[in-house]
Amino acid sequence: MLFDTVLVANRGxxxxxxxxxxxxxxIRSVAVYSDADATAPHVREADAAxxxxxxxxxxxxxxxxAVVRAAVESGAQxxxxxxxxxxxxxxxxxxxxxxxxxxxGPGxxxxxxxxxxxxxxxxxxxxEVPTVPGFSAAGMTDAEIAAAAERTGYPLLVKPSAGGGGKGMQVVRAASELAEALSTARRVAAAAFGDDTLLLERLIERPRHxxxxxxxxxHGHVVHLGERECTLQRRHQKVIEEAPSPVVDATTRERLGAAACAAAASVEYRGAGTVEFLVAASRPDEFxxxxxxxxxQVEHPVTELVTGLDLVEQQLRIAAGEPLGFAQADVRLDGHxxxxxxxAESPERGFLPATGxxxxxxxxxxxxxxAAVETGSVVTADYDPMIAKVIAHGGDRVEALARLDAALAETVVLGVDTNLGFLRQLxxxxxxxxxxxxxxxxxxxxAPTAPAPGDLALRAAAAxxxxxxxxxxxAPRRDSPSSAPRTWSLGDDVRSRRSGATWQGLTGWRAGGAPVNPAVAFETADGGILVAAPDERSPEVSVGSRPAHARRLGAAAPDGVTLAAAADGMLWVHADGATTALxxxxxxxxxxRRLAARERAAAASDPELRAPMPGAVVAVHVAPGATxxxxxxxxTIEAMKMEHPVLAPHAGVVRVDVATGDQVRRDEVIAHVAVAPAPMPDDPDPTSAEAHEAAATHS
Incomplete structure (x- = not known):
């Protein structure tokens, strides 16, 4: 018999x-939430929170x-x-x-x-499950680890024994890199998992995941639901996943499934689980x-779409003591x-997390x-930066890829940097x-670069x-207090206020065709300057308070555009399948701006070090006044379970303006590296040719 009430101990x-x-x-659902998630969608959607x-x-x-207490007090079974x-x-x-x-979950x-x-x-x-050569570093000194690493052979992968998701993993290609990799991996492991024990394995080149x-x-029944390809990763974090794998044939699938089921049975597993393998790109039959x-798993939806099974339902039924309702022979994979x-990240900034x-x-x-978000959600640096998953199904891989690309172009996220454009490039x-x-x-x-806005986006913003x-x-100042933003899209009512209204009072724009004369300049997110020329034809924008000025624009309107204005004056525009901030x-x-850019280009590297992302300072590596x-x-700054080192742009004397534990904003000045003055030349050597020439000149 299934449960009456279940508490969901998660978010997003x-x-x-x-x-x-x-x-x-x-089944009655109970959500839990932190102060940062008090108004989150999952809190509202649950029956209780x-x-x-x-x-x-x-x-x-x-x-x-706290979680167990919430379960008990809410009556969750x-x-x-x-x-x-x-x-x-x-x-x-x-x-x-x-x-x-x-x-x-399992026992x-x-x-x-x-x-x-x-x-x-x-x-x-x-x-009898094949494993990668390697060793545990538990209880070993760094010297013992170095000796064992030499015996195992480079390149090596250093990773925390506890946890997952690629956090703390370090690639070491030579003995000279080992000490720093061990230090970083231990620090991340201790912070993320409370356990800094490390595992070192032979790095398999060009692997598939x-x-x-x-x-x-x-009741002793174990089945597998086929494989998923999770090879497309960045910093050991999966980006694209698919089912089935394009390189796994029926024979290899059977062998992979048997190995996975053997691993699960060996620990008397129950519920849903995933067994992960490395497969050599040149030898897909070797794993x-x-x-x-x-x-x-995060990527469980692709398995659901090709098998037709609801994995969460299966988890619930298994936990309630029910036997599986099907056997291995009943599992069929349909399509791709x-x-x-x-x-929420900035690909052109090295994929650093973004907030807003x-x-x-x-x-x-x-x-x-x-999705974890909706209009009005606030993305903070407190949790993982993944805000949504878009999953497409097709009769074959080609169709699924085409549908996914179209869906990513249609997905609108304004106000926070995302990797949507990068996903389409990938x-x-x-x-x-x-x-x-x-x-x-x-x-x-x-390396990704910030895309230039298309003609339609630029014309819409200018209009x-x-x-x-x-x-x-x-227009609001950049330092104006935050208030509720407004958004516009082809399909919204056009209403706004006349003179005396605030920026946030605007609630609509409409597409027409009348030419508008004044040129409009914009600064892009990467500091570039763009100008919408005065002779361009722009969508007509109506700003008025009378009902007669409002009309509904249907979905058939050409070239759909969505535009949102932030409280700091930034315009976010989605057009032609891409998003731009102007x-x-x-x-x-x-x-x-142009003059400042020229001065920066002509000068030496900037002495100011700015935070590349919002987060917490977890380590300061230099003493004040150090060279x-x-x-x-x-x-080093940490945010959303990721560390990022801030490096000196040039040689000089450093001044750090923050301390370990400080929270910093993106682009906040956190340190200075002053270029040391060039040393004065010593007195000329009287035996040198220059000294003789100088003496002759003054004699």
Whole structure:
């Protein structure tokens, strides 16, 4: 018998996704939330919600006592942990059991064995599952690790034994790189997982990442649901996932599935789990066990779309004691599914996390979108930067790729930088389209650059600015207090206020065809200056308060555009499948920007070091007044479970303006590196030719 009430111990899109299945099954859902998520969509969508602490995850979503207390007080019979946070925490599973609450996941043995990469590898090797050569660094000194690394052979992959998601992983290609890699991996592991034990493995060059979804009930039945290709990764974080893999044939699929089922059976697994393998790009029939994730995976939707199964429902039924309702022979893969992870990040800034208010959100039609945000959501630096998943299904891989690309072009996120444009560039790569991939493909791509706005986006933004000026509405200053933004799209009513209204009072624009004369200048996100010429034909924008000025623009209007104005004056425009952020400039401001750019280009590197992303300072590597060389680490910033070093741009004397633990904003000045004055030349050597010439001149 299924449960009456289930608490969802997670947030974001996975919490919403679990709640969706609970509602379909008639089960009461209870959400938990931190102070940062008090108004989040998952809180509103659940039947009940319980506050569990402040924004930091360690004081809320990772607080075992607070989550268990919320489950007990809400009358929950079971807890679904989602993924991340406490989903693979054996102490949490024990605490649930002690409170008489069912943990929707595997038993303690599976959590304990598979939760430790070192122990898991040793365990499955005894059950004839192939593993990668390597060793555990537990209890070893750095000297002993270095000796063992030499015996294993470079290149090596250093990774935390606890946790997952690629956090803390470091590639070491030579002995000289080992010490720094160990230090970084330990620091990240301790902060993210509370355990700095490391595992070192032989790095397999040009690997593919293949994983197998398994289901196991409490009656001894174990089945697999085929494989997923998760090769397209950046910093060991998956970006695109698909099912089935384009390189796995039926024979290899059977062998992979058998190995995955053997790994699951070896720990008496129950529920949904994923066994991950490395497959050599040149030998797709050769695979090695990486780890087992004892939870639902981010990419589970692609398996759902090709099998027709609801994996959350299967988890619930298994946890309730029901046997699997099908056998291995009943599993069929229908067509192809591909998922793209949408991250709040700035690809042109090295994919650093981005924060801000979502001024406009619109999901694509005809595909599945699992989203963590909606219009009005605030993306903070407290949690993972993934804000949505877009999943397309087709009769074959070519059709699925085409549908996914179209869906990404249709997806609108304004107000926060995202990787949507990069995802489309990635899908267009020849190697991706042909399926000839490895985990280093993204690293080999050219560094992303901020795309220039298209003609339609520029004309739409210019038309809006001209209409605002015609209405006598002043543009906000960059330091104006935040207030509710407004968005415009082809399909919205056109209403606004005349002179005396605020910027935020505008609520619409409309497309027409009348020429508008004044030129409008904009600053792009990367500091470039663009001008919408006066002789361009722009969409007519109506700014008025009378009802007669409002009319409905239907979906058939050509060249759909969505525009949102932030409280700081930035205009966000989505047009022709791309998003651009533009800041309107006066003539004077445009001239000042150009002059400043010329001065920067003519000068030496900037002495000011700015925060590349919002986050917390986790390490300061230099003492005040120290002399540094170009490229030296000055400090390290962490946000959204990722560390980023800030390096000295040139040699000089450093002054650090922040301290460990400080929270910083993106582009905030955090340090200075003053170029040391050139040393005065010594007195001329009287024996030199120059000295003789000088003496002759003055004699």
């Amino acid at each position: 899109e996975i919490a919403r996704r679990v709640i969706r299945t609970l509602r379909a099954l008639g 319980v506050r569990i602490g402040p924004a930091p995850a360690a004081q809320s979503y990772l607080d075992v006592e 079971a807890v679904h942990p989602g993924y991340g946070f406490l989903s693979e925490n054996v102490a949490f599973a024990r605490a649930c059991a002690a409170a008489g609450i069912v943990f929707i 303690e043995q599976a959590l304990a064995v598979m939760g430790d990469k070192i122990r898991a590898k040793e365990h499955v090797a005894r059950h 293949i994983e197998v979804q398994v289901l196991a009930d409490q 090695f066990f990486i780890e087992m994730n004892t939870r639902l 599914a591909i998922e793209a992870r949408v991250y 208010e979502v001024l406009a959100w619109r999901a694509a039609t005809d595909v599945r979108t699992d 899908l267009a790569q020849d190697h991706v389209r042909s399926g000839d991939m490895d985990t280093g493909l993204i690293d080999r791509m050219p 809006f600015v001209r209409a605002r000026r015609d209405a006598g509405i002043a 800041r309107p400039l006066s003539r004077r401001a445009a001239m000042e 540094v060389a170009a490229g030296d680490r000055v400090l």
